[in-house]
Amino acid sequence: MTGIAGTTPVVGGILPLTISHNTLVVACGVAAVGFAAGVVGCFGVLRRRALVGDAAAHATLVGVALAFLATGRRELSVLLAGGFISAMAALGVLVLLRRFSRTRDDAATAIVLSVAFGLGITIVSGITARGIPGGAGLEQFLLGHTAALTAADAWLLGTISAVAVLLLLLALKEATLIAFDPSFAAATGWPVTAIDYLLVTLVAVMVVVGLPAAGAVLVTALVVIPPVAARQWTDRVPTMLLLSGLFGVMSALFGVAVSAVVPRLATGPLVVLASAFIFLCSFVAAPDRGWWARHRRRSQTEFERPNPPGGDQSKPPEDVESFST
Amino acid sequence: MNLSFFTDGGGMHAWAIATAAMVAAGCGLVGTLLVVRRMSLLGDAISHAMLPGIVIAVLAGGRPGGLLVLLGAVAAALLTVWLTQVLRTEGGLAEDAGAGVAFTTLFALGVVMVTAVASRIDLDPACVLHGVLELVPFDTVPVLGFEVPRAFLTAAVVFVGLSLAVIITWKMQVFTAFDAEAARAAGVPVAAVTTGLLVATALATVAGFEAVGAILVVAMLVVPAATAELLTRRLHRITILAILLGVAAAGIGYLVAWWCNTSAAGMIAVVLGCEYLLAVFFAPDDGLVSRVFTRGWFHWRVACEDRLAACWRREEMAAQGNPLVVANRPNLGERLADRWLAITGRLNHGPRGWTLTRRGREQADMVVRSHRLWETWLGRHADLPLDHLHPPAEWIEHHLGADVRRRIEAEVGTRASDPHGRSIPPEP
Known part of the structure; x- marks a missing residue:
């Protein structure tokens, strides 16, 4: 992930910063998470x-806290395994x-989300109130x-992200099919439910x-905002995946x-605000779908209404394949 | 636990419970309308997104629970909904994706603001997420000579105001909830009703914000309403039940949390979850147990009636001089049914197998009567071949009551025999 060893002093901006090897690896790991979450x-x-994903995210807290209680250690892999189990249980x-x-x-989604979060808060507060050593750090998983x-830890996060992206790429064709035409997929014999479960599991x-990057409350933004921003720029799935991953990294x-x-x-x-900013830019400035382009097109069509429909070059393309409503 | 628990320290626990209960009541009231209108996730979004509104209001000099903060929260809530709408109409985003973008962004903004200015205002980032019900009783204002916690006062005022608003607009709310199109056609200001509901949600949420936090207030909004919906059908009953369930959970949750030494707000959400699970399993009509039991009981009744009717037909054929020689060996269910019928005095075990007792014959008469009446009626009205009449009759014989049988008989004639030429037993 990085070849830089030791510390590299970087002087820039107002503050002289020392970026250690550790910080750099962590940054790479979190960037990988951002990429995979976007994809x-x-x-x-x-x-x-x-x-x-929001329901799953709020439920992770229970598993993280229980994993800590069961093992008494704050090793990231153990906590995340617990979080994953409880997220799957909630789903x-x-x-x-x-x-x-x-x-x-x-209503079912809201119930699972809020009750699971309440249970998580109850367990975490119980741990904190009893002064179990290391328990105070669990609150970090909130935000x-x-x-x-x-x-x-960063290597662990990066590896899991890479595996998730690989799995998605393996199922890319099937996933695309059921994303756009689930009934056709079912009629032609694809195991729609199984693929659906795979996609939800990946989410x-x-x-x-x-979790370590965004916390239980906001992590759902990682899997929602970059894709929505990427969707503004393109109608093609591979481009959307790539853009979304890129936005996630940024x-x-x-x-x-x-x-x-x-x-x-x-x-x-901060991660959420950054991706929201990217979304805002995409929403306003994206060609064809963006607010500005629509606005211009609308005023243009108003001026050019007398023209025959076939001669209107500014008309939006007839995207029958388009999947927005 | 004795009563001194509630009165110690100036009634600290009593005030905390009362505050939680008041918040739960307001949330239950509004939450019912949200849930029946399929807007549960909007409640979720609003409760997250009002944070920046609250922070700005506090920075502008508002006190938590004060009017300025209420206004800030309502403004932020309306902003979220407006953003979601704009994203949908202008950007073509699906509603859930739009809400997902809008509320996470606003919540993130709020958290950053709280962290950045935390030293200047008395808002704690932890309190934002899960509230500090335990600290509510220590911040009081004098009301008529009593020291009343400010959070309780806010919640109470909000609850009374919301109750009045809901009662006054009840008919419009119900009409809009169940058929917005028809309501619009009938002249109900649907948009205003919906906006009012959003404002009400924001108010109920911000009233509970300090006590139970941004996320657990979602539990108070949605869970009691969904639970009540499983227990009863009429909207006003659902509303009242949701309020009661919320209040009960507030009390129980607080006490359990105190006993376990953990977060009261979290425990209240857990208790609400338990209430919901209990309803999922044990609700009188919609509960899983009741549904399984009802279905099982029905199958059992059908099995018993089929055995009685089979016995009746065997005896009829024997009486006509051509006894049934080949009988299928009864399977386990049928043998169990026979045993049960014998215990309840409807079958007797004689030298030639099972025979009907007088009680058994009376019941079997009615089953066979339903069966043959239906065959007769079907033979007259539906152009079915003779051998197609039996299966539908075999199914419906368990469902016809005396009234329907009489009406069918009145139509096909009293002296009629069924299409196979066999006589129909008379009504007793």
Whole structure:
């Protein structure tokens, strides 16, 4: 990930900064997480499941706290494994509630999200109140705090992110198919449910891996905002994946950098604000889909209304394949 | 635990519970309308997104729980909803994606603002997330000579105001909730009703913000309403039940949290979750247990009635002089049903197998009567071949009551025999 060893003094801006090897590795690891979250999140957004990741994210706190209680260690891999298990359990409960109860889907999501978060808060507060050593650091998982990461942690995050992206690329064709035409996919014999579960699992993995960077409350932004921003620029899935990953990397690096300079600020909100800024730019300035382009097109069509429809070059392309509504 | 728990320290615990209960009541009231209108996730979004509004209001000199803060929260909530709408209409974003962008961004903005200016205002980043119900009783204002916690006062005022608003606009709320198109056509100002609901959500949420935090207030909004919805059907009953469930959870959650020495707000959410799970399993009509039990009981009744009818037909054929020689060996369910019918005095085990008792014959008469009446009626009205009449009758014989049988009989004639030429037993 990096060949730089030791410390590299960098003087720039107002403050002279010393970027250690550790900081650099952590930055790379978090950037990898940002990339993978952006890529994996695309299908969550395309499948209209943007908020399922939110339920999983809020549920991770339970698993993180229980894993800490069970092992008594604050090793990142153990905590994240716990978080993943509880996120999957929450998604399982969500599926069961949708299947077996009369509660509407949106209410079921909100219930799982808020009750799981309440349980997590209860356990974390219990740990803190009892003064179990190391327990105080668990609050960092609420809003994310990359300053506490070690190089080994960053390698772990980077590796899981790489595996997640690889898995997604392996299933890319199928995922694209069910994102745009699930009924056709089902009719031609693709295991739609299985692929759906794979995609949701990948989102859950990225939500868990994103915890150290963005925290349980905001990590869902990592898998929602970059894809939505990327969607503004393109109609093609590969381009969207790449752009989304790129946006994820940019916001993650911004968050890490600023929270390294101002340690008081948690990383998560900064990452989210950076990606929100990218989204704002995309929303306004993207060609064809962006607000500015639409605005211009609208005023142009008003002037050119007398023209025959075929001669109007500013007309938007007939994108039957377009998946926005 | 004795009563001194509630009165110690100037009624500290009593005030904390009362505050939580008041917040839960307001949230339950508004949450019901949100849930039935499929807007639960909007409640989630609003409760996150109002944070920057609150921080700006506090920076501008507002006190937590004061009017300025309420206004700030409402403004932020409306901004979120407006942003979601703009993203949808202008950017073509799906609603969930738009909300996901809008509320995470505003929440992140709020957290950064809180962290950046935390030293200047009395807002704690932890309090933002999960509230500090335990500290509520220490911040009091004098009301009529009593020291009342400010959070309680805010929650109470908000609850009373919301109750009045909901009661006054009740009919419009119900109409809009169940058929917005028809309501619009009938002249109900649907947009105003919806905006009012959003403002109400923001108010209920900000009232609970200090006590239970931004995220757990979602539990108070959605969970009691969803629980009540499983327990009853009428909207006003759901609303009242949601308020009661929320209040109960507030009390129980606070006490359990005190006993376990942990976060009261978190425990209240957990208790709400338990209430919901109990309802999922044990609700009288919609509960899983009740549904499984109802279905099982029905299958059992069908099995018993089928055995009685089979016995009845065997005896009929024997009486006509051509006894059934080949009988299928009964399977386990049928044998169990026979055993049960014998225990309840409807079948007797004689030298030639099972025979009907008088009670059994009365019941079997009605099953066979339903069956043959239906076959007759179907033979007259539907152009079905003779051998297609049996299956539908075999199914419906368990569902026809005496009234329907009489009406069918009135139509097909009292003296009729069924299409196979067999007689129909009379009504007793």
